[in-house]
Amino acid sequence: xxxxxxxxxxxxxxxxxxxxxxxxxxxxxxxxxxxxxxxxxxxxxxxxxxxxxxxxxxxxxxxxxxxxxxxxxxxxxxxxxxxxxxxxxxxxxxxxxxxxxxxxxxxxxxxxxxxxxxxxxxxxxxxxxxxxxxxxxxxxxxxxxxxxxxxxxxxxxxxxxxxxxxxxxxxxxxxxxxxxxxxxxxxxxxxxxxxxxxxxxxxxxxxxxxxxxxxxxxxxxxxxxxxxxxxxxxxxxxxxxxxxxxxxxxxxxxxxxxxxxxxxxxxxxxxxxxxxxxxxxxxx
Numbered sequence: 001x002x003x004x005x006x007x008x009x010x011x012x013x014x015x016x017x018x019x020x021x022x023x024x025x026x027x028x029x030x031x032x033x034x035x036x037x038x039x040x041x042x043x044x045x046x047x048x049x050x051x052x053x054x055x056x057x058x059x060x061x062x063x064x065x066x067x068x069x070x071x072x073x074x075x076x077x078x079x080x081x082x083x084x085x086x087x088x089x090x091x092x093x094x095x096x097x098x099x100x101x102x103x104x105x106x107x108x109x110x111x112x113x114x115x116x117x118x119x120x121x122x123x124x125x126x127x128x129x130x131x132x133x134x135x136x137x138x139x140x141x142x143x144x145x146x147x148x149x150x151x152x153x154x155x156x157x158x159x160x161x162x163x164x165x166x167x168x169x170x171x172x173x174x175x176x177x178x179x180x181x182x183x184x185x186x187x188x189x190x191x192x193x194x195x196x197x198x199x200x201x202x203x204x205x206x207x208x209x210x211x212x213x214x215x216x217x218x219x220x221x222x223x224x225x226x227x228x229x230x231x232x233x234x235x236x237x238x239x240x241x242x243x244x245x246x247x248x249x250x251x252x253x254x255x256x257x258x259x260x261x262x263x264x265x266x267x268x269x270x271x272x273x274x275x276x277x278x279x280x281x282x283x284x
């Protein structure tokens with residue numbers, strides 16, 4: 001789980017140390033509930049723009065910290081609950097004991113450390129990321145620039161997703177951004193801006209005031225921001241992590257479950273949050 005806070009693909013690889021195949025699989029399937037470095041910028045951004053702005057300026061930093069901590073704790077709680085649920089259903093079995101043997105202390109082998117950290121792990125993950133980045137970038141550009149009558153394919157798809165997105169408390173742009181953001185979580189917000197501003201390419205806006213205006217001009221509310229944060233925490237792993245899961249498990253079935261499990265939980269949670277918010281007039 002701790003490795004997953006840096007990178008979920010690296011976290012999945014770290015599950016190799018678990019001897020029990022059943023428990024290793026549970027750890028792999030639940031690793032995505034730890035928000036990685038690719039998701040933290042989005043969580044911090046939305047918390048700063050919408051959550052902390054509901055309080056006095058003196059408390060902005062504290063509220064942002066507490067809201068991000070709450071999201072992380074929700075991810076940890078979801079990890080424990082899902083691990084328990086899987087151990088009682090799909091992956092029943094007898095819990096194994098954990099015996100940790102301390103090896104004799106030796107001087108570190110610098111060459112071996114560098115090889116394992118750079119070649120065996122870092123390069124292993126980056127190579128898979130490159131395999132997905134180039135094709136995904138081409139697909140995103142084509143979707144944004146292929147004309148479809150008086151509009152583009154991107155605009156057509158966002159309008160198509162507006163109906164189901166309404167019940168999730170978001171809009172079609174946000175849903176499509178998460179779909180097209182499969183290669184990397186870092187590109188979700190740039191895809192949103194590309195769609196809202198019709199730029200034809202992914203852009204970033206560094207000025208927070210301007211960025212918030214873009215969101216508000218597209219009918220964002222506190223509810224929209226909260227549900228986007230929930231979807232950011234609970235949605236399918238990035239393509240690199242999915243490839244790593246397939247490599248580690250050797251199974252399309254478990255890779256599909258790793259894709260569906262957080263996605264279904266995220267959609268259900270957004271449905272509940274939106275229903276409660278609209279029923280009691282909260283966050284709108």
